[in-house]
Amino acid sequence: MEFETVARAILGNIERVIDGKPEAAEAALVVFLAEGHLLIEDVPGVGKTVLAKALARSVSCSVRRIQFTPDLLPSDITGVSVYNQVDREFEFKPGAVFANIVIGDEINRASPKTQSALLEAMEERQVTVDGTTYALATPFTVVATQNPFEMEGTYALPEAQRDRFMARISMGYPDAAAELAMVQQRDAYNPFDGLSPVATVDDISAMIATARAIHVSSAVEQYVVDLVQATRTDTELRLGASPRATLQLIRAAKARAAVHGRDFVLPDDIDVLAGVVLPHRLIAMRGVSSVEEVVARIVAETPVPAGAVQQR
Incomplete structure (x- = not known):
């Protein structure tokens, strides 16, 4: 595995579905390799979730998506202990946070209580349920999207949670040429159809170690x-x-x-x-x-x- 070769392949994958946004693609990859979490904030319809999905599709690892809604519960994210009547004991049912890449779509549409369920996971790579601590997968990253908080039906992220995101980026509107190319191409095919992983979890772990050094x-x-x-x-x-x-x-x-x-x-x-x-x-x-x-x-x-x- 050569670092630059794999990095270029991942960036190429992302740029196949995100037209004219190389800076956003690079920022997403940098945060992933730095073992951080990424917040993508912008108005609806500019490709926030597409960027998150493109990064996830480029790596052969576990991916879970959480659609944040006002009725989402903290246990939906972290997991819950359920009583098994056969074994007569409680067993832990992992939540959506147990994956290498967690895509949190429209994170600021959930209540602050539900948003805070991610605090321990994002900082310590673990969750604690009913007094028992469970380690998360390695590598682990959260790629969350949010609409500007001024928009209807959103809650501002708590300062403690914002601070846990390594970077926040905005997609912005595409320029005229990129938008025209999207109109001409996307009507005929879905760019995700031909998108396949170009790196394994072991590749990413090795790249993370290289970046650390x-x-x-x-x-x-x-x-x-x-x-x-x-x-x-x-x-x-x-x-x-x-x-x-x-x-x-x-x-x-x-x-x-x-x-x-x-x-x-x-x-x-x-x-x-x-x-x-x-x-x-x-x-x-x-x-x-x-x-x-x-x-x-x-x-x-x-x-x-x-x-x-x-x-x-």
């Missing part, structure tokens, strides 16, 4: 800390990024470097990923229209430490 210089680490610290003191932000954000930004940068064929992280990796790793964790002061613009300004104003642009 990517070198990060002390200067780059200092640069990440400086960026995160700046979000906590910026006058336009009421809530800055957490220490978890620092760790996840570095992990994501390692995976991006590996996808781009490098064995070391550059400040450019940090700059690109800061825009998807940090904003959803921040809360702006009243009157500030865009957290993303604040993050872009912080990145532009934060100096890169000497030596951070050099290879090891």
